[in-house]
Amino acid sequence: MPIIMTVDPRSGVPIYLQLIEQIKRSVALGVMAGGEQLPTVKQLALDLTINPNTVARAYRDLERDGVIETSPGRGSFVRGDGAAQTTAQNAGMDVARESFEAAVREAKSLGLARSAVRDLFAASLDRWLPEER
Amino acid sequence: MSTISISHLSKSYGPFVAVDDLSIEIPTGTVYGLLGPNGAGKTTTFKCLLGLANTSFGQIAYDGLALTPATFERIAYVPERNVLYDHLTVAEHLEMTRRAYKKFDVKRAIELLGQFGVDPRKRARALSKGMKTATMVAIAFAREPDFLILDEPTSGLDPVNQRSVLNLIINEATRGCTVLFSSHQIGQVERAADRIAILQNGKLALEGAVDDLKADRKIVEGILPSEDFSVAAYQNDRRIVRVDKQGRILRLTVVHEPDDIASSLSTAGAQGVRVVDLNLEDIFIGAVAPDTSNAVVVEGAA
Numbered sequence: 448m449p450i451i452m453t454v455d456p457r458s459g460v461p462i463y464l465q466l467i468e469q470i471k472r473s474v475a476l477g478v479m480a481g482g483e484q485l486p487t488v489k490q491l492a493l494d495l496t497i498n499p500n501t502v503a504r505a506y507r508d509l510e511r512d513g514v515i516e517t518s519p520g521r522g523s524f525v526r527g528d529g530a531a532q533t534t535a536q537n538a539g540m541d542v543a544r545e546s547f548e549a550a551v552r553e554a555k556s557l558g559l560a561r562s563a564v565r566d567l568f569a570a571s572l573d574r575w576l577p578e579e580r
Numbered sequence: 581m582s583t584i585s586i587s588h589l590s591k592s593y594g595p596f597v598a599v600d601d602l603s604i605e606i607p608t609g610t611v612y613g614l615l616g617p618n619g620a621g622k623t624t625t626f627k628c629l630l631g632l633a634n635t636s637f638g639q640i641a642y643d644g645l646a647l648t649p650a651t652f653e654r655i656a657y658v659p660e661r662n663v664l665y666d667h668l669t670v671a672e673h674l675e676m677t678r679r680a681y682k683k684f685d686v687k688r689a690i691e692l693l694g695q696f697g698v699d700p701r702k703r704a705r706a707l708s709k710g711m712k713t714a715t716m717v718a719i720a721f722a723r724e725p726d727f728l729i730l731d732e733p734t735s736g737l738d739p740v741n742q743r744s745v746l747n748l749i750i751n752e753a754t755r756g757c758t759v760l761f762s763s764h765q766i767g768q769v770e771r772a773a774d775r776i777a778i779l780q781n782g783k784l785a786l787e788g789a790v791d792d793l794k795a796d797r798k799i800v801e802g803i804l805p806s807e808d809f810s811v812a813a814y815q816n817d818r819r820i821v822r823v824d825k826q827g828r829i830l831r832l833t834v835v836h837e838p839d840d841i842a843s844s845l846s847t848a849g850a851q852g853v854r855v856v857d858l859n860l861e862d863i864f865i866g867a868v869a870p871d872t873s874n875a876v877v878v879e880g881a882a
Contacts, residue, residue: 456770459798459857461791489754496746498611499754500774501791552842556802556852 454495462497466505468542474514474525475535481527485515512538581643582608582654582726582758584629589638591624591782598624600782601638606760606775611753613773613790614762617868621782622762623660626731629760630657642727653682656720660731660762662712664704670715671700677719689722692748696741709736721748728752730761734768746772770860778867786867790860797858797866798838801831802850809848817841822866833866 454465473479485491488506492499506523509515514531517523525531554564584606591599599621606612614622627633629640631647642651664673670693678684693700696714698707707715713736720728728749734742742765749759749772763769769776770790778786786793804811807828814823814832819841822833830850834841838855846853858866 457767457859457861459794459859459862461794463791464795489751492750492754493747496743496750496771498772498774498790499750500610504791552846552853556846556850556854558851 452491452495454497456497462501463505463508466491466502467508468538470505470509471514471535471538474531475539477532479525481525481529481531483525485523485525487522582756583643584612584727584758584760585639585641585644586625586629587639587641589625589628589640590636591621591628591633592636598782599628602779602782602784603638604777604784604787606758608758609753609756610775611749611759611761611773613769613776614760614779615766615769615776615864616762616779616785620779620868622779623731624782625779626657626659626729626760626762629729630655654726656723656725656728658713658716658720658728658730658733660735662704662709662716664707664712664715666705667703669701669703670698670707673704673715673719674700677723681723683723685722685724688724689718692718692721695744710738710741713737714741717745717748721752724757726757728757728759728761730759732763733761734763734765742768766861766864776860778864780868786863793863794858794860796835797863798834799831799856799858799862800834800838800842800845800853801829801856802842802845802853804828804830805849805851 452466452469454462456462458465470479470485479485485506486494488499488502491497492502495502506515506517510517510523513526513534515523516526551564554567559567584604586602586604589599589602590597602621602625604612614625616622624633628635629647640647642654645651668676674684674686674689677689678686690700693715696711696718698711698714698718704712704715713733717730717733720730730749733749734745737745746768749761753759761769761773773790775789776787776793777784804825805828809828809830811823811825811830814820814830819836820832820834824831824833830845832841832845842853842855
């Protein structure tokens with residue numbers, strides 16, 4: 448399945464990190480399957496109108512993290528051995544952990560008590576994961 | 581290989597120092613953005629790079645070698661101001677370029693002009709400002725140069741044609757061409773460039789990879805418990821390049837470990853502590869705004 452990627456160059460988040468995050472998410476959700484080919488660096492750079500070295504940097508980091516593999520002359524592919532999915536899901540955990548951290552920090556700075564934060568968290572769980580109650 | 585290196589470049593016009601000890605290395609295949617307020621020295625730098633102005637001090641090198649007539653075969657330049665001949669048609673400009681350079685792909689030039697909607701039969705004086713820019717861009721890119729030097733290459737163009745120019749730049753970079761361009765439209769630089777330099781008063785104010793600058797620089801802000809809260813510790817912290825305090829509001833510009841600084845600020849009793857990302861425009865303004873370059877400024881401290 449072709450993946451739809453968007454970047455916001457005006458964001459303070461580096462573009463290569465935006466790309467890595469989106470590709471990992473696509474892999475974790477199974478939108479990109481093992482063995483699937485990624486667009487070439489040039490193609491993705493032109494499609495998104497972003498610098499090709501920035502795309503190459505994202506691909507290098509994804510390769511180092513074990514999500515994709517690149518063979519010279521053939522292109523870049525999602526790793527087919529299941530390692531890609533595990534890595535991508537772990538990355539998802541990291542994103543979730545950071546969001547929790549930020550939320551709790553915000554709550555603390557607003558002067559909320561521990562019990563109030565716990566109530567908010569419980570309400571979120573009930574809303575988004577009600578079936579596992 | 582196509583590298584550009586500028587080392588200790590200075591250029592004065594009488595007592596006026598337009599460029600002051602500028603050193604920049606541009607590796608092969610880089611799209612390098614030159615930013616700066618009006619009069620910062622961008623165009624003068626371009627002129628020195630092209631031998632259109634004699635340097636007062638310092639060296640310019642292409643692939644490690646000084647500029648020679650042979651180098652011009654490998655460089656294409658789009659100047660900021662219109663240099664087309666009013667009374668000549670666009671097609672006549674193509675013919676002139678074909679005669680002047682060994683390498684010029686006329687078919688490619690016509691194709692690019694078509695893309696921009698420029699009629700080659702028109703005389704230059706009949707073209708709008710944007711169409712003049714487009715014509716100069718089409719001629720430069722059809723020379724398939726190793727070095728592209730572009731001074732405001734999108735000025736006067738509509739958003740669609742601006743995007744076309746950026747994609748042309750990206751395409752050239754993927755075949756190993758080294759591109760140096762200036763633009764006042766920071767959003768374009770943010771897209772196309774991998775490295776940037778910010779000039780101010782002829783000096784280098786900030787240089788680096790766009791993504792690294794964004795990753796490194798953050799604002800940590802919070803509301804202090806009282807107006808007379810001492811911020812001396814933050815002023816002496818090497819991870820912090822700028823301290824702004826207005827009443828109880830503290831804004832720290834941080835280049836390392838923003839999360840650690842945020843949690844220490846929170847522990848010190850500050851409220852609403854958050855870490856804010858900076859885009860290139862924020863970084864640009866932080867670098868060139870009057871008397872703020874890496875200085876520690878405390879405003880309205882009680």
